[in-house]
Amino acid sequence: MLPSTTDWRQPSRLDAQAKRDFVSLDPLLQASPAIQIHAVAAMAAFALGLSQFALIKGTTRHRIAGWTWVALMVVVSVTAFFIHEIRLWGPWSPIHLLAIFTLAMLPMAVLHARRHRVPDHKRAMVSIFLGALIIAGVFTFLPGRIMHAIVFGS
Numbered sequence: 001m002l003p004s005t006t007d008w009r010q011p012s013r014l015d016a017q018a019k020r021d022f023v024s025l026d027p028l029l030q031a032s033p034a035i036q037i038h039a040v041a042a043m044a045a046f047a048l049g050l051s052q053f054a055l056i057k058g059t060t061r062h063r064i065a066g067w068t069w070v071a072l073m074v075v076v077s078v079t080a081f082f083i084h085e086i087r088l089w090g091p092w093s094p095i096h097l098l099a100i101f102t103l104a105m106l107p108m109a110v111l112h113a114r115r116h117r118v119p120d121h122k123r124a125m126v127s128i129f130l131g132a133l134i135i136a137g138v139f140t141f142l143p144g145r146i147m148h149a150i151v152f153g154s
Contacts, residue, residue, distance in 0.1 A: 027149035034082035035146065037075065042133060045072035049129045057118075066113070066125075070106055073132065077102045095136060102132045 028039055048069045055062045080099040109124035140147035 038079035
């Protein structure tokens with residue numbers, strides 16, 4: 001045994017505090033598969049969406065990134081229906097209304113692009129990005145939510 005007053009096998013309070021100060025993916029890794037898929041798709045869609053704002057519009061690269069973003073947003077929206085952490089109306093919450101909005105707006109936004117209605121396409125895509133990723137994303141950082149636990153500790 002080590003000549004110490006503390007048991008070296010037990011983490012000290014300082015170690016526990018240091019662990020809380022760092023970002024930990026443990027809350028996400030312990031969540032349901034629907035939440036894990038939802039979170040990864042949302043983070044990828046957020047990063048890709050930001051890059052879309054910087055890309056030259058109308059290019060093949062923009063179109064490929066756009067279709068990838070649409071697919072990610074479909075995954076984000078569909079997986080939202082399997083998440084029932086906030087229950088305002090039975091198993092549903094305002095977030096589920098946002099998922100319905102996203103699933104309805106995505107085909108309209110793509111249709112606007114295909115018909116070369118660029119201002120309408122831009123307005124729809126920016127609205128989806130702001131509503132489904134920014135506004136909904138802010139709520140994931142409220143205390144008691146998984147993203148809050150990841151970033152700020154539990």
